């Protein structure tokens with residue numbers, strides 16, 4: 349049995365931000381994390397020779413005001429470094445389509461359809477529309493299906509067609525002028541989650557799955573898979589929706605029912621380093637396959653290295669591991685033995701759909717007045733900054749409630 353002021357379930361950036369804010373306010377915090385260490389989708393692989401690459405998230409922007417605030421508070425400002433510019437490229441089978449960024453998209457578009465559709469962009473509103481509805485109306489249905497749709501699905505590593513249009517490419521009003529426009533950290537983004545996990549007042553218990561929540565007077569008891577009971581006045585759940593719904597089902601069935609309306613999906617990532625001399629592909633690419641077994645691939649050249657290159661391929665679920673390796677080696681013209689420090693990671697990602705705002709409204713209504721918080725990358729958006737904003741807002745809500 350453990351006793352803390354706050355128990356957080358899930359040690360990704362959402363859970364760690366909440367933990368950090370609670371600890372900064374003087375509360376004792378326990379973070380329960382199912383995996384072998386904290387970080388979640390922020391996952392940096394550090395190799396034996398001092399090279400590192402990202403398996404998950406790779407880029408932050410100076411519009412991430414909340415996240416940069418955490419970097420400052422952890423004393424990591426000097427580790428921030430400009431990341432190399434990324435080039436959007438398309439793949440047709442094994443062939444890299446010539447051209448990059450907007451130029452290649454415009455070349456791939458059917459022009460008659462684009463010319464008819466593009467004027468609809470003026471005054472087009474995202475409200476209530478799915479990604480497919482909104483963007484097809486602007487570029488035309490065929491251009492969406494063959495060019496823009498694959499690109500938009502590459503961003504969240506899953507089909508983005510049914511996503512609420514407002515959740516992708518959010519414009520933020522404020523930018524930190526003292527930060528590079530797009531940046532990472534020396535040592536990778538996990539430097540930040542590692543630092544948050546080390547903050548005074550924050551205790552992280554890894555390899556612990558929270559299985560059940562029960563009411564305990566004015567507070568809560570969290571039960572983990574090893575049968576341990578963890579008491580707290582405030583509980584924050586920062587896991588993918590399916591895990592949150594399962595965990596909350598007994599103690600907060602109405603909340604769990606709303607959360608279970610948010611679907612999630614699996615992305616299988618294969619990431620590895622390769623000796624730079626073995627690869628001819630241009631550096632710093634965001635690869636969008638027009639039709640393939642993977643949603644996207646990113647060359648991890650955020651901070652170029654003379655000796656090493658690295659890649660992360662985000663595969664659709666259902667493929668055997670050896671088929672993923674075979675697809676990658678064929679595409680890159682490599683042997684299996686060329687792939688060094690290979691990481692296979694299975695990530696559960698939310699798949700918000702039509703009516704998502706209504707579900708979020710219901711979750712907030714049911715949580716109001718409650719010392720139970722639901723966090724994650726499935727409220728206003730999927731980015732790191734969206735997670736930080738949600739966690740800070742929820743901490744402010746329960747902190748002021750006493």
Ligand SMILES: Cc1cc2nc3c(=O)[nH]c(=O)nc-3n(C[C@H](O)[C@H](O)[C@H](O)COP(=O)(O)OP(=O)(O)OC[C@H]3O[C@@H](n4cnc5c(N)ncnc54)[C@H](O)[C@@H]3O)c2cc1C
Nearest residue numbers: 358360361362382388389404405406407558724725731732
């Ligand atoms: C491949 C990829 C690339 C991305 N690139 C970027 C990018 O460049 N920039 C950007 O801003 N965003 C990016 N994102 C999005 C962003 O990284 C994520 O949305 C964000 O990190 C999610 O954080 P989270 O804490 O909400 O969830 P997660 O990171 O998913 O953390 C949830 C944690 O909960 C744990 N957990 C689950 N169930 C339980 C349980 N029952 N008990 C205990 N623990 C549990 C999990 O193990 C996990 O560690 C990317 C995402 C992915 C997958």
